[in-house]
Amino acid sequence: MSAVKLEECRQHIRAQLDSVVDFWLKYSHDTVHGGFFTCIGKDGNIYDELKYVWLQGRQVWMYCRLYRTVDRFRKPEILKAAKAGGAFLRKFARVSSSSGQWKCAFCLTRDGKAVKVQRSIFSECFYVMAMDELSRVTEDQDMQRDGAAILENVSADGSELPGCLGRLQNPGHALEAGWFLLQYAAERGDEQIQTTAIQKFVELPYESGWDKAHGGLFYFLDVDGHCPTQLEWSMKLWWPHSEALIALLMAYSQSRKAELLQSFFQVYEYTFSHFPDPAGGEWFGYLTQEGKVALDFKGGPFKGFFHVPRCLYMCERILDDLLASKE
Amino acid sequence: MSAVKLEECRQHIRAQLDSVVDFWLKYSHDTVHGGFFTCIGKDGNIYDELKYVWLQGRQVWMYCRLYRTVDRFRKPEILKAAKAGGAFLRKFARVSSSSGQWKCAFCLTRDGKAVKVQRSIFSECFYVMAMDELSRVTEDQDMQRDGAAILENVSADGSELPGCLGRLQNPGHALEAGWFLLQYAAERGDEQIQTTAIQKFVELPYESGWDKAHGGLFYFLDVDGHCPTQLEWSMKLWWPHSEALIALLMAYSQSRKAELLQSFFQVYEYTFSHFPDPAGGEWFGYLTQEGKVALDFKGGPFKGFFHVPRCLYMCERILDDLLASKE
Numbered sequence: 001m002s003a004v005k006l007e008e009c010r011q012h013i014r015a016q017l018d019s020v021v022d023f024w025l026k027y028s029h030d031t032v033h034g035g036f037f038t039c040i041g042k043d044g045n046i047y048d049e050l051k052y053v054w055l056q057g058r059q060v061w062m063y064c065r066l067y068r069t070v071d072r073f074r075k076p077e078i079l080k081a082a083k084a085g086g087a088f089l090r091k092f093a094r095v096s097s098s099s100g101q102w103k104c105a106f107c108l109t110r111d112g113k114a115v116k117v118q119r120s121i122f123s124e125c126f127y128v129m130a131m132d133e134l135s136r137v138t139e140d141q142d143m144q145r146d147g148a149a150i151l152e153n154v155s156a157d158g159s160e161l162p163g164c165l166g167r168l169q170n171p172g173h174a175l176e177a178g179w180f181l182l183q184y185a186a187e188r189g190d191e192q193i194q195t196t197a198i199q200k201f202v203e204l205p206y207e208s209g210w211d212k213a214h215g216g217l218f219y220f221l222d223v224d225g226h227c228p229t230q231l232e233w234s235m236k237l238w239w240p241h242s243e244a245l246i247a248l249l250m251a252y253s254q255s256r257k258a259e260l261l262q263s264f265f266q267v268y269e270y271t272f273s274h275f276p277d278p279a280g281g282e283w284f285g286y287l288t289q290e291g292k293v294a295l296d297f298k299g300g301p302f303k304g305f306f307h308v309p310r311c312l313y314m315c316e317r318i319l320d321d322l323l324a325s326k327e
Numbered sequence: 328m329s330a331v332k333l334e335e336c337r338q339h340i341r342a343q344l345d346s347v348v349d350f351w352l353k354y355s356h357d358t359v360h361g362g363f364f365t366c367i368g369k370d371g372n373i374y375d376e377l378k379y380v381w382l383q384g385r386q387v388w389m390y391c392r393l394y395r396t397v398d399r400f401r402k403p404e405i406l407k408a409a410k411a412g413g414a415f416l417r418k419f420a421r422v423s424s425s426s427g428q429w430k431c432a433f434c435l436t437r438d439g440k441a442v443k444v445q446r447s448i449f450s451e452c453f454y455v456m457a458m459d460e461l462s463r464v465t466e467d468q469d470m471q472r473d474g475a476a477i478l479e480n481v482s483a484d485g486s487e488l489p490g491c492l493g494r495l496q497n498p499g500h501a502l503e504a505g506w507f508l509l510q511y512a513a514e515r516g517d518e519q520i521q522t523t524a525i526q527k528f529v530e531l532p533y534e535s536g537w538d539k540a541h542g543g544l545f546y547f548l549d550v551d552g553h554c555p556t557q558l559e560w561s562m563k564l565w566w567p568h569s570e571a572l573i574a575l576l577m578a579y580s581q582s583r584k585a586e587l588l589q590s591f592f593q594v595y596e597y598t599f600s601h602f603p604d605p606a607g608g609e610w611f612g613y614l615t616q617e618g619k620v621a622l623d624f625k626g627g628p629f630k631g632f633f634h635v636p637r638c639l640y641m642c643e644r645i646l647d648d649l650l651a652s653k654e
Binding site for chain 2: 039041047048049050107115119161162163164226227228229231232234235286289294296297300301302
């Protein structure tokens, strides 16, 4: 029974991944100036031509990963698109700064002129990721409150920050860190890290982050139960659900705890009944607490060809392994 | 009839202003370290002790203005609170920067240690405002699209920025700029500025910003009708409604156009039936598009003793003048 359901999941996820890859291959390539459009409306229209560097880097990374590891994506057009994206980044993303060190712009005009440079280093991270491999981000987060909660922001020495900033929780980030840790634990055969990852970074944020009234994962929470000060705290975003699917399925695959599979099915049900747009392709990214589409575009300054295909790709791989081991 | 309704409005606004001032006098003063708490929950509880410098400066400004210009607020406790807030700011808000110029912190610990310094200059603005007078912010915004729309962000030379950033509209900011311009026009007797302010900065953003389906003013819009990329775009915030009340009443008072008074009554109806909390005092600040309370605190990192009392104070003054002229 469970194998039948898992097989159904795999077929569905495989079809979703094919459809999402098709969407971005069809709409996002700028054949004139290179690089990718990422601000893509409901029906594939480009509503902003700026090139957001995070998403340029992520799309190159995602294409490379698919090309390298999934047979059906080992296609010349994907390799060509990844190379073209990398060339665009190398040519335009790096800007010189007053300190003499190089920086990456946050966004560029369609033809590659820097529009905005941010002080943070995320653009540089995704640039490096695109050129190389997924960075070791797994150890950035720290356990606080004696392991009773994962906090979004801590001080450099790991202690809790004052005020609501310090109390902020982001269930999606905790779950994402959870599967980073699970991969790390599996590579090193470290059962202690595996147990911590499952209990503290998967089960805990899933339980506290799930909206019992309307379903779905909250975007932000306050660890002491105050109302978060982020206006969008109660919204349901696509990417925490993508991360939850990976984290829960990977945690089940490593531990075979039945509860984790049940949780996976719960997130699966919510995710696929709310986010995908069967009419226009791809997923909507931003829902109200009640699950209504609040922003109707498919790609934007922070939503590109990354979380959805990474989730579908990884879930498909894990399901392949699970079903192979059951056969 | 209209005078009767205006008199009702005045009584109601006066009572609201008294109640809001009481709320902040009662809950926000830090008698141990000085300065003001601004993160205040539904029932007056302090849920974050950090001192946000914008709101420290704004509260000092608001207390001074009330003390100086409204007889019933000329009370020693208000003067004392304003002075104490000013002393706290002078002692702790200014920090030295690497460039040698002084900066203001964005927020401080309860006892005045800088927690966060931002690159933007808003903290400095509100610091200066608190120490001196309301700055001349009226001419910051520019008319774009041949006067058919007010844009939130433009380049230094006034031209339109590329992408969705350049197309962003914030009806509340446009309306706020509108009444700044109306004041400026009245001081100088400049009818051309008055006409522009009413047509372009009051009527236009009110008409395009009003949610015909659920009532209330949208937080953000895209001038070309695309979905804004701000997650909170469709939420109803308290302050755009505060600014709309001032702008519409001032525009009516200067022009006596009946449509402006009707619009004022429409915003009045929505505002007072949605934002004030008769049970716990003060106003809720953040509603969903449908008008449900989405964040239930009374004060937060960006909501303090400023927009609500400034709106009530100014509306009361304008109604005094209007009613006096009718008598």
